Each structure stands twice: as structure tokens, then as C-alpha cells.
Amino acid sequence: MTTPEITPDLLLKYDRPGPRYTSYPTVPEWRNTFNDEAYKKALVQASQHHDSPLSLYVHIPFCAQRCAYCGCNTITAPIEAQVNRYLDDVEQEIASVSARLGKRKTVSQCHWGGGTPTFLDEPRMRRLFAMLSRYFDFADNAEIALETNPVTVTTKQLKVLRELGFNRISFGVQDLNPEVQHVVGRYQTAAQTESLVNLCRNLGFTGINVDLIYGLPLQTMDRWQETISSIIHIAPDRIAMYSYAHLPARFDHQKVLDLFKRPDTREKYALFADARKRLLAAGYRPIGMDHFALPGDELSLALDNHSLNRNFMGYTVRQAPDQIGFGVSAISEVADCYSQNTKELEVYHEQLQQGLFPVERGISLSKDDQIRRWVIRRLMCSFKLDLDALRRLFDIDGAVYFTAEREALAAYEEEGMIQIQDACWQVTATGAPFIRNLCMVFDAYLKTDAKTLFSRTI
Numbered sequence: 098m099t100t101p102e103i104t105p106d107l108l109l110k111y112d113r114p115g116p117r118y119t120s121y122p123t124v125p126e127w128r129n130t131f132n133d134e135a136y137k138k139a140l141v142q143a144s145q146h147h148d149s150p151l152s153l154y155v156h157i158p159f160c161a162q163r164c165a166y167c168g169c170n171t172i173t174a175p176i177e178a179q180v181n182r183y184l185d186d187v188e189q190e191i192a193s194v195s196a197r198l199g200k201r202k203t204v205s206q207c208h209w210g211g212g213t214p215t216f217l218d219e220p221r222m223r224r225l226f227a228m229l230s231r232y233f234d235f236a237d238n239a240e241i242a243l244e245t246n247p248v249t250v251t252t253k254q255l256k257v258l259r260e261l262g263f264n265r266i267s268f269g270v271q272d273l274n275p276e277v278q279h280v281v282g283r284y285q286t287a288a289q290t291e292s293l294v295n296l297c298r299n300l301g302f303t304g305i306n307v308d309l310i311y312g313l314p315l316q317t318m319d320r321w322q323e324t325i326s327s328i329i330h331i332a333p334d335r336i337a338m339y340s341y342a343h344l345p346a347r348f349d350h351q352k353v354l355d356l357f358k359r360p361d362t363r364e365k366y367a368l369f370a371d372a373r374k375r376l377l378a379a380g381y382r383p384i385g386m387d388h389f390a391l392p393g394d395e396l397s398l399a400l401d402n403h404s405l406n407r408n409f410m411g412y413t414v415r416q417a418p419d420q421i422g423f424g425v426s427a428i429s430e431v432a433d434c435y436s437q438n439t440k441e442l443e444v445y446h447e448q449l450q451q452g453l454f455p456v457e458r459g460i461s462l463s464k465d466d467q468i469r470r471w472v473i474r475r476l477m478c479s480f481k482l483d484l485d486a487l488r489r490l491f492d493i494d495g496a497v498y499f500t501a502e503r504e505a506l507a508a509y510e511e512e513g514m515i516q517i518q519d520a521c522w523q524v525t526a527t528g529a530p531f532i533r534n535l536c537m538v539f540d541a542y543l544k545t546d547a548k549t550l551f552s553r554t555i
Contacts, residue, residue: 104370107512108366108369108370108530109362109363109366111531111534112362112366113534115533115534115537115543116533116536116537116540116543117386117533118407118473118474118477118533118536119407119408119409119411120409120428120430120435120470121466121469121470121473121474121540122435122460122462122466122470122542123540123542124435124437126460126542127435127437127458127459127460128458128459128460129457129458131434131435131436131456131458131459131460131461132456132459133448133453133454133456135434135436135456135459135461136429136431136434136436136454136456136459137197137454139429139431139432139433139434139436139461140194140197140198140431140432141197142431142432143198143201143418143419143431143432144197144198144199144200144201146201146418146419147199147200147201148203149201149203149417149418149419150203150204150205150206150236150415150417150418151198151201151202151203151204151205151206151233151417151419151420151421152204152205152206152207152208152408152410152413152415152416152417152419152420152421153204153206153207153208153229153233153420153421153422153423154207154208154209154210154409154410154420154421154422154423154427154428155187155207155208155209155210155214155225155229155422155423155424155427156170156210156211156212156422156423156424156425156426156427156438157209157210157211157212157213157214157216157217157424158170158171158172158183158211158212158424158425158426158442159171159172159173159175159180159183159211159212159213159216159217160172160173160174160211160212160213160216160246161173161174161213161216161249162174162282163282163350164271164281164282164283165280165281165282165350165351165353165354166271166281166310166313166341166351166354167348167350167351168342168344168347168348168351169211169212170212170425170426170440171211171212171213172212172442179442180216180217180221182446183424183442183446184221184224184225184228186445186446186449187225187228187423187424188228189449190423190424190449190454190455191228191229191232191423192232193449193454194232194421194423194454195232195233202232202233202234203233203234203235203236204229204233204234204235204236204239204417205236205238205239205240205415205416205417206239206240206241206242206410206413206415206416206417207229207235207239207240207241207242208240208241208242208243208410209225209242209243209244210243210244210410211244213244213245213246213249214243214244214245215243215245215246215249215250215251215254215258216249218254219253219254219257222254222257222258222261223257223261226261226262235262238415239262239415240264240265240304240413240414240415241261241262241263241264241265242263242264242265242266242267242304242410243258243263243265243266243267244266244267244269245266245267245268245269246268246269246283247268247269247270247285247289247290247293248283248284248285250293252296255293255296255297255300256300259300259301259302263302264301264302264303264304265302265303265304265305265306266297266302266305266306267305267306267307267308267335267337268290268293268294268305268306268307268308268333269283269308270283270285270290270307270308270309270328271283271308271309271310271313272309272310272313272316272320272321272324273285273286273287273290273323273324273327273328274315274316274320274321274323274324276315276320277313277314277315277316277320280313280314280315280354280357281313281314281354287327287330287331290307290327290331291327291330291331294307294331294332294333303334303394303395304334304335304394304395304396305333305334305335306333306334306335306336306337307328307331307333307335307336307337308336308337308338308339309324309325309328309336309337309338309339309372310338310339310340310341311338311339311340311341311360311365311368311369311372312340312341312343312359312360312365312368313341313359314354314357314358314359315357315358316359316360316368317360318364318367318368318371321368321371321372322371322375325371325372325375325376326375329375329376329379332391334390334391334394335384335388335389335390335391335394335396336376336381336388336389336390337387337388337389337411338369338372338373338376338387338388338389339387340365340369340387341359343359373389373530376389377389380392382397382400383529383530384396384397384400384405384412385405385407385412385477385478385532386477386529386530386532386533388411388412395414396412396414398414399414400478400479403479405478405479406474406478407474407477407478408420408430409422409428409430412478419431419432422436422437422438424438424445425438425439425440425441425442425445425455426438426439426440433461433462433466433467434459434460434461434462435459435460435462436454436456436458436459437456437457437458437459438454438455438456438457439455439456439457440457464491465541466541467491468487468491468493468498469539469540469541471487471490471491472487472499472539473536473539473540476524476532476535476536476539477532477536480523480524480528480529480532481521481522481523481524482495482521482522483520483521484496484519484520484521484522485520496519499539502538502539503517505538506522506535506538509528509531509534509535509538512527512528513525513527513528514527514528514531514535515528515535
């Protein structure tokens with residue numbers, strides 16, 4: 098696709114609350130009636146597919162301190178005994194899941210998220226990886242990744258991770274301006290960031306990612322452009338650029354940011370539009386809605402050969418039919434079900450002690466849910482809806498099944514965001530940044546006004 102300029106006016110016109118579609122149905126639709134028994138049944142059903150690989154996710158909720166912008170499930174400055182007990186609990190959960198999966202053991206993707214996974218010291222990282230290796234078999238080409246804070250991760254930790262087999266890493270940089278960093282509680286220079294990226298590259302990590310956030314307090318166009326210029330110079334393989342979601346009613350610690358000026362709506366869109374333009378000019382390719390990758394990176398290659406996929410870990414080239422999450426708040430996608438663990442550390446511990454899976458909520462997908470999930474994922478990953486593939490997979494006539502959606506897409510077609518053809522509905526380069534909006538057309542749970550609990554689409 099060509100890459101036309103996306104203006105702040107166009108961004109402003111189509112910005113609204115909307116899901117990020119790491120799942121469908123989205124989390125607000127899940128119910129607490131989906132419980133331990135429902136999850137056990139899903140695992141048993143998944144165990145029948147012996148030769149299919151798995152994706153594993155482990156949530157490490159601990160952080161030395163909470164960043165002011167954070168919207169993650171974290172526990173700040175835990176005591177040592179708390180961390181050790183948590184690893185004991187995670188091991189119990191891993192063993193219980195493995196027992197129900199039977200002979201199904203092969204792992205194609207593993208991701209540690211948080212929190213800050215590298216809050217764990219080297220012995221604990223070795224212990225956690227040994228747990229996973231004891232119960233599962235990592236494929237030779239498995240993607241083994243984690244997120245980390247560039248301020249706190251050490252050279253020794255990075256060397257241990259590489260020794261264990263980790264081959265992907267993501268740094269939460271967010272912004273490199275000192276004033277912005279001071280307000281949000283992050284402190285690292287461009288030189289320190291570059292040094293870390295180069296170290297990881299020399300150690301053999303590939304697909305090195307940097308996270309950025311636009312819309313933070315004290316960000317201005319000049320400051321943001323300096324950050325983008327520094328990141329382009331550092332040249333990570335991938336860049337994820339997220340809109341800051343200011344939700345102080347939900348995250349009490351974000352209230353401190355009310356003391357500082359944040360970019361207004363138009364300024365925020367201008368930050369995104371300028372960064373996107375500069376990244377594309379520097380040779381990065383747009384991946385999905387908010388990711389960028391160098392042409393030789395696996396994400397770019399997967400986009401070209403239509404093998405790009407998306408799950409709770411983000412965009413991936415190692416998608417497995419089922420994803421298993423371990424730890425507090427972790428999400429599993431198994432046998433056409435979603436299941437999320439409790440967010441409360443004590444509840445997590447107590448339920449495991451009772452021999453239960455610590456499920457807080459979930460959902461079993463209907464046939465319509467499965468169809469719409471497939472459509473939304475294909476739009477998010479390949480920017481098109483192949484009606485012939487839809488017919489082969491679900492035995493439906495997509496043009497008829499989605500008659501109402503076709504009518505709703507007319508406005509986007511007039512904007513030049515999507516081309517509606519008999520066999521394929523193709524998102525254009527203009528429509529790519531608005532892919533969340535296009536996917537919302539297919540969301541059966543959003544037929545009323547969009548829910549304000551979602552972040553903005555831009």
C-alpha cells in the first residue's frame with residue numbers, strides 16, 4: 098500500500114472510544130459465570146489437539162515503583178517472601194494446566210509481561226523458566242519474549258535471559274524528554290537507550306521493540322520530534338506507539354498528572370500524525386494500527402505473506418491455536434473460550450490452595466462470535482476481509498451475513514478508507530490507521546453508543 102499523509106483533522110474526525118481488539122468479544126462482555134469448571138472443560142477440549150502448538154503468557158505483576166501513566170495490574174515494591182510465594186503459586190498453576198493438557202506440550206510462543214518481569218533477579222528468572230521447561234517443550238523456532246524497563250534492567254539480567262533462550266525483547270521507553278520523564282517517573286537518556294538496544298543486538302536478540310506513548314503531560318511537538326529523531330537513530334527493529342489513556346477514576350495514581358498540562362485533542366493527533374510520517378520516511382512500515390517495523394523484520398515479512406496474527410501479547414508471527422495465561426490477571430484463549438484470572442494476589446493464592454483455577458471471568462464464544470472474531474483479526478492483521486476464505490471456514494455467504502455492516506462501511510468507503518469488492522473488502526493505506534474504527538462496524542456488542550470505558554481509537 099502507498100502511504101498517504103494522515104492529517105490531524107482526519108484523526109480528529111474519526112477518534113472515539115473503541116476496543117483495541119486483542120480479543121473478541123472484548124473483556125467488558127465477559128462474565129463471572131465463566132468459572133473454574135468452565136476453564137477445566139476448555140483445557141480438556143484443547144488437550145485433544147496433540148500436535149497443535151501453544152502460546153504461553155506469564156504475568157509478573159511486580160515493579161520497583163509505579164509509573165504515573167501506568168494502566169497495568171502491578172504490585173509496587175513487594176517484600177521478598179511475597180515474590181517467592183507468587184512463584185510457588187505460578188508453578189502450581191502451570192502444573193495443573195499441564196496435567197489437563199495431557200500430551201499437548203509444544204510451545205511456539207512464550208511471553209513474560211507485567212509489571213516488570215525483570216523485577217525478578219537472575220535466580221528467580223532461572224527458576225521461572227525452569228518451571229515452564231519442566232512442563233512444556235519449546236519448539237526450536239519458538240518466539241520467547243519479555244517486556245522490560247530500560248531504567249532498571251541490568252546487563253547481567255540480559256545475558257541470563259539470552260542464555261535461557263529469550264530471543265525477543267521490548268523496552269518501555271515512552272518518551273526521551275527529561276521534563277516529560279520527570280513528570281511520569283521514567284528516567285533514561287537516549288544514549289542509555291541506544292546502549293541497551295545495541296547490547297541486546299550483540300547478544301543475539303532480534304525483533305527488538307521500543308514502546309512510545311503520545312499524549313503524555315508536557316509533551317510538545319518540538320520535544321516529541323526530538324524523541325522520534327532519537328528513536329530513528331537508535332533504529333530498533335520494531336516500534337509500538339500508543340495513545341496515553343488518562344483514566345484517573347480507574348487508576349488513582351494517574352491523578353497526579355492532572356497537575357500538568359497535557360496535549361489537547363488536536364495537539365495529540367498532531368503528535369501521532371507527525372511521528373507516523375517521520376517513521377515512514379525513515380523506512381519503517383506500518384503494522385496493524387499502531388506498530389511499525391523495519392522491512393526485514395519478521396513482522397514486515399509476515400504482513401507480506403499474510404501470516405501476521407494478533408493476540409493478547411500483541412502482533413505475532415508465532416500464533417498458536419490456544420494461548421494459556423499464568424499469574425494474576427492473566428488471560429487465556431482456549432477452545433473458543435476466554436478466561437481471565439483474578440487480579441487479587443491473595444485470592445489467586447487462596448484459590449490455588451483450594452485446588453481451583455483462579456478464574457475471575459470469561460466467556461464461551463457462540464458461532465457468531467467466532468465468525469466476527471475471525472473477521473476482526475483478519476482486518477487487524479492483513480487489512481482485508483477475504484469472503485471466499487470466510488465461506489470455506491464457516492460455510493456462510495459473507496456479503497449476505499454482513500449486509501448491515503456493508504451499509505455501515507459506506508461512509509468509510511467514501512473517505513477512501515476501504516474498497517468493497519465482490520470477493521474481498523480491502524482496507525486502503527488511508528484506512529489503515531483507522532482500523533479499530535472499521536473493526537467496530539463488525540462488533541455485535543457495540544450496536545449502541547460506543548462504551549466510554551474504552552480508550553480512544555487514535
